[in-house]
Amino acid sequence: MAVCVPSSLEAALAVLRDDPDAHLLAGGTDLMVEVNFGHRRPESVIALSALAELRPIVYDPAAAIVRIGAGATWTALLEEPIASLVPALAEAARTVGSPQIRNAGTLGGNLGTCSPAGDGLPVLSALDATVELVSAAGGRSVSIHEFMVGVKRTARRPDELIAAVTLPVLEGFQGYAKVGVRNAMVISAAGACLAVDRVGRCVRLALGAVGPTILRADPAEAFAAEAIDWTAGTLAPGAAEEFGRLAAATARPIDDHRATAAYRRHAVGVLATRLLRRAFPA
Amino acid sequence: MNEQYVLRVNGSERSVTDAWLGESLLYVLRERLGLPGAKGACEQGECGSCSVLLDGVLVCSCLVLAASAIGADITTVEGLPGAEAGLTTVQQAFVDEGAVQCGFCTPGLIVAVHDLLERNPSPTELEVREALSGNLCRCTGYGRILAAVETAARAGVQA
Numbered sequence: 001m002a003v004c005v006p007s008s009l010e011a012a013l014a015v016l017r018d019d020p021d022a023h024l025l026a027g028g029t030d031l032m033v034e035v036n037f038g039h040r041r042p043e044s045v046i047a048l049s050a051l052a053e054l055r056p057i058v059y060d061p062a063a064a065i066v067r068i069g070a071g072a073t074w075t076a077l078l079e080e081p082i083a084s085l086v087p088a089l090a091e092a093a094r095t096v097g098s099p100q101i102r103n104a105g106t107l108g109g110n111l112g113t114c115s116p117a118g119d120g121l122p123v124l125s126a127l128d129a130t131v132e133l134v135s136a137a138g139g140r141s142v143s144i145h146e147f148m149v150g151v152k153r154t155a156r157r158p159d160e161l162i163a164a165v166t167l168p169v170l171e172g173f174q175g176y177a178k179v180g181v182r183n184a185m186v187i188s189a190a191g192a193c194l195a196v197d198r199v200g201r202c203v204r205l206a207l208g209a210v211g212p213t214i215l216r217a218d219p220a221e222a223f224a225a226e227a228i229d230w231t232a233g234t235l236a237p238g239a240a241e242e243f244g245r246l247a248a249a250t251a252r253p254i255d256d257h258r259a260t261a262a263y264r265r266h267a268v269g270v271l272a273t274r275l276l277r278r279a280f281p282a
Numbered sequence: 283m284n285e286q287y288v289l290r291v292n293g294s295e296r297s298v299t300d301a302w303l304g305e306s307l308l309y310v311l312r313e314r315l316g317l318p319g320a321k322g323a324c325e326q327g328e329c330g331s332c333s334v335l336l337d338g339v340l341v342c343s344c345l346v347l348a349a350s351a352i353g354a355d356i357t358t359v360e361g362l363p364g365a366e367a368g369l370t371t372v373q374q375a376f377v378d379e380g381a382v383q384c385g386f387c388t389p390g391l392i393v394a395v396h397d398l399l400e401r402n403p404s405p406t407e408l409e410v411r412e413a414l415s416g417n418l419c420r421c422t423g424y425g426r427i428l429a430a431v432e433t434a435a436r437a438g439v440q441a
Contacts, residue, residue: 001302001303001304002303003303003347003349003350005349005350005352005353025347025350027345028345028346028347028350029327029345031347032306032327032344032345032346032347033325033326033327033345035304035306035347036306036325036326036344037325037326041304042304045303045304045347045350047347047349047350049350050353097327097416098327098330098415098416098417099340099394099412099413099415099416100327100330100333100340100341100342100345100394100416101327101342101345101416103339103340103341104327104341104342104345104346184412184415184416185328185415185416
């Protein structure tokens with residue numbers, strides 16, 4: 001087994017070009033579990049922990065976007081400036097694991113693993129994030145919706161690294177909610193991110209852990225845009241419940257060791273209703 | 283292929299030889315370097331009993347690929363400030379408050395409490411509970427542990 005700890009992005013990309021089968025190691029919270037349990041015995045690993053280029057979080061107020069380096073940890077994401085700029089991402093970050101896990105795990109790692117239960121992913125989906133991929137041959141940007149292909153499958157080529165994610169900074173309520181067997185240290189059985197765009201007069205709702213990858217609840221979004229009085233900032237009576245029903249209808253959950261499909265579908269509807277109520281309190 | 287690498291643990295350069303490069307930092311600390319303070323339980327980052335500081339950041343050593351920690355400052359429970367003179371203030375508070383039963387989770391908790399009080403010398407109970415949410419104890423019910431953190435905070439962590 002070989003372990004490479006490149007000290008620059010350029011060096012990392014050169015190593016990856018020559019060894020595209022290498023496993024990329026970010027915070028280790030996914031890969032090391034597989035290694036510890038003998039489920040994976042990688043021949044070569046490229047550890048990204050020393051790459052300072054992957055860590056910056058840069059806000060561009062003129063363009064109203066924030067670019068988050070793939071190496072940003074959950075701990076970094078739950079603090080400023082993300083707590084103010086993308087509050088749903090800060091909320092999602094706070095629900096991930098424990099302080100130890102949040103200190104190690106990264107947004108790029110969440111993307112790279114692409115678990116349907118990844119807590120950062122519904123936020124990226126709801127905000128129509130752009131994922132920046134880089135290789136020794138150059139860079140490209142792909143929509144989050146094209147990046148996430150299926151259960152733990154992404155559009156990343158083997159010679160590419162996830163460099164950063166770019167998100168819009170919206171005006172309006174944002175929230176992330178999830179359900180698991182307890183309040184701390186839990187992998188989502190269902191999760192949902194709601195982002196209100198007051199300027200665009202629309203809401204975005206993304207569902208986690210209820211499909212092969214993150215699902216956008218288009219019917220619920222279209223319904224809410226009509227049910228909201230955008231001038232008064234109020235919601236029509238009963239609309240939050242219908243929003244939840246439409247969200248549950250979009251879910252495509254499975255039974256597994258964490259929850260049944262029926263429970264997941266119910267839970268994700270409840271989460272959607274609660275989030276819309278939080279956005280438009282009566 | 284086994285190679286040699288050097289880790290900086292508790293301020294000393296320690297050579298790791300004849301080790302598989304896929305070993306976790308927890309395994310290397312315990313089995314290669316004779317530092318059994320960090321405990322191995324879940325091996326998946328759920329229990330916190332293997333907590334160490336990596337460049338001053340609290341992490342689960344079971345989730346750190348040891349060979350990737352080259353160049354980092356690793357601090358284990360054996361190397362906490364104050365440990366050289368016997369018990370640290372936090373450790374003494376755990377003893378005084380009866381926060382140790384079987385003791386398996388204790389080293390990880392001691393490291394986590396040191397990390398907490400370093401960043402936040404007077405935490406609220408809610409802040410303590412959140413800071414220790416990644417350290418599981420199956421004996422105490424946590425009441426004595428919370429009391430120990432309060433005692434340690436009152437005494438001052440470095441005193």
